[in-house]
Amino acid sequence: MRLMQNTTQETRESYRERLSPSLWMLVTIALVGPMVSLVFTPVASNIAIAIGAAVSLVLVVLSILLAPVIRVRGTVLHAGRAHIDARWLGEPEHFAGQDARDRRTRDIARDGWYLIRGGIDGLVVVPLTDPDDPVRSWTISSRTPDRLSAAIRAARAAA
Structure with missing residues (x-):
């Protein structure tokens, strides 16, 4: 067998x-x-x-x-305990340096969901397209924001 x-x-x-x-x-x-x-x-x-x-x-x-895990599995984005199907994700943007600091502070989305960790410079912001969801975007810390953005794009294409 x-x-x-x-x-x-x-x-x-x-x-x-x-x-x-x-x-x-x-x-x-x-x-x-x-x-x-x-x-x-x-x-x-x-x-x-x-x-x-x-x-x-x-x-x-x-x-x-106990640190949260970010993963893209098939067509689902998992960020800590939260998860969402990629069909509801818009085009991800990744930030580093001062742009990431601005997105975590003065430019933070007030109607968003966040998984932000201190000491991690990179940041990925993913808009949500679900009209029934009150959350408009996910903001996720990442040490490799370009790779996370690419994985989200691939999951969106597969969804």
């Missing part, structure tokens, strides 16, 4: 990115451990060091594992 892998357009993942914290944010999170160890120093210094190291490790691992 020969098994074949399902590689149809509906199930193939064309883009995936975890919006994990930046290195500096991970270092900041890890600094909680030494603070916790100071609390336990009066009990026993060896125990305090072990507890501090465990707290740092757990917090860093959890901050990475």
